[in-house]
Amino acid sequence: MTKNNALIYMLTAMADDALILGHRNSEWTGLGPVMEEDIAFSSMAQDKIGHAWALYRIQQEDLGGGDPDQFAFLRNEKDYRCCHLVEQPNGEYDFSLMRHFLFDHAEAIRYEQLQQSSFAPLQPLARKLKGEIKYHTLHANAWITQLCRAGEESYARMQSALNACFPLALGLFEPGGEAEDLLVAEKVYPGEKALQQLWMDRIYAILSAAALNLPGEHAVQPAYGGRKGCHTVHLQPLLEEMGNVFRTDPAATW
Amino acid sequence: MENQSLDPRVNRLQLNPSGEAVTVQDGENWNVFEVFHQEKRGAHHEHVGCVHAPNAQMALIFAKEQFGRRKKCVNIWVVRSADILAFSAEDEDMFANNLEKTYRDASGFKVMEKINKYRKSTRHDEE
Numbered sequence: 500m501t502k503n504n505a506l507i508y509m510l511t512a513m514a515d516d517a518l519i520l521g522h523r524n525s526e527w528t529g530l531g532p533v534m535e536e537d538i539a540f541s542s543m544a545q546d547k548i549g550h551a552w553a554l555y556r557i558q559q560e561d562l563g564g565g566d567p568d569q570f571a572f573l574r575n576e577k578d579y580r581c582c583h584l585v586e587q588p589n590g591e592y593d594f595s596l597m598r599h600f601l602f603d604h605a606e607a608i609r610y611e612q613l614q615q616s617s618f619a620p621l622q623p624l625a626r627k628l629k630g631e632i633k634y635h636t637l638h639a640n641a642w643i644t645q646l647c648r649a650g651e652e653s654y655a656r657m658q659s660a661l662n663a664c665f666p667l668a669l670g671l672f673e674p675g676g677e678a679e680d681l682l683v684a685e686k687v688y689p690g691e692k693a694l695q696q697l698w699m700d701r702i703y704a705i706l707s708a709a710a711l712n713l714p715g716e717h718a719v720q721p722a723y724g725g726r727k728g729c730h731t732v733h734l735q736p737l738l739e740e741m742g743n744v745f746r747t748d749p750a751a752t753w
Numbered sequence: 754m755e756n757q758s759l760d761p762r763v764n765r766l767q768l769n770p771s772g773e774a775v776t777v778q779d780g781e782n783w784n785v786f787e788v789f790h791q792e793k794r795g796a797h798h799e800h801v802g803c804v805h806a807p808n809a810q811m812a813l814i815f816a817k818e819q820f821g822r823r824k825k826c827v828n829i830w831v832v833r834s835a836d837i838l839a840f841s842a843e844d845e846d847m848f849a850n851n852l853e854k855t856y857r858d859a860s861g862f863k864v865m866e867k868i869n870k871y872r873k874s875t876r877h878d879e880e
Binding site for chain 1 (some may be wrong): 783804805806807808810811814815817818819822
């Protein structure tokens with residue numbers, strides 16, 4: 500495994516997570532619970548697609564990768580590296596919000612660490628996205644706290660959303676084997692285990708203030724496989740819809 | 754009478770079909786918040802619109818994307834509309850004679866004219 504390939508492995512996983520979740524969250528556009536939230540959630544979904552684009556672009560410019568649009572829309576399902584969390588259908592708003600909360604805190608932690616990455620192109624990107632992700636986590640924290648104090652039914656739904664999302668969210672930190680070892684040795688980033696620990700500490704503080712019970716890390720089966728190209732049944736239909744327009748004329752200029 | 758609206762929020766309102774008064778539970782009704790944005794540090798906050806939210810914190814969260822995502826903005830205030838004290842429309846007559854009191858208008862001091870006249874005369878001298 501070369502350092503180049505290891506970097507492509509990591510950046511593709513990050514970008515695919517952002518692309519697929521950005522697409523999923525954008526499915527709420529026009530259907531959000533209130534207009535203000537509809538606008539905020541849609542706007543953050545667009546941000547995620549922007550993050551994916553920036554990461555595909557780094558691969559193109561610094562690692563010999565292809566055109567970001569082609570790479571985003573024309574790969575086969577097994578060539579995507581996203582985790583199972585982001586593939587899940589939206590379900591109801593409790594599930595979507597909890598996923599947004601768990602995902603965006605993981606993203607915040609990852610980019611915080613990448614500000615010191617030995618892979619130079621990631622440093623300015625991590626700094627640039629800092630404020631945007633700060634708003635995303637602030638939004639998520641406010642909703643989680645609010646809904647956990649909004650009566651019994653609301654609280655129960657948030658707890659069951661957390662129970663459903665947590666094993667899936669652990670898949671964000673799926674061990675990356677040889678590629679990960681190389682990136683850690685090269686000081687590109689501190690590794691999945693370290694990120695997961697930081698993430699657990701961060702979300703625990705907010706969840707406990709909302710009186711939610713975080714399932715034990717070892718009491719659940721993490722949803723691994725996405726980083727190796729093994730996906731849930733939900734990804735293929737999403738890819739078909741997402742790339743539908745693009746595939747009608749892949750050479751078109753937009 | 755069953756409500757036939759396709760909007761699920763209408764049914765969530767639990768309107769009383771017999772037309773009797775409905776008891777509103779705490780937290781059921783959202784407030785309107787006025788939003789003020791600040792374009793740069795030190796500038797005035799300007800009123801830009803309003804958002805609907807369950808509390809001030811959520812109003813601020815909503816206002817950020819509603820009013821701060823396109824143009825330049827460095828900060829936002831939200832104020833519950835109900836907390837703003839204003840005159841009623843029928844008291845508009847209190848302001849009616851303002852335009853006749855031009856002697857209170859600072860623009861009545863025509864000092865710029867004199868300054869410009871002086872500048873013009875000195876410029877002539879230099880030439």
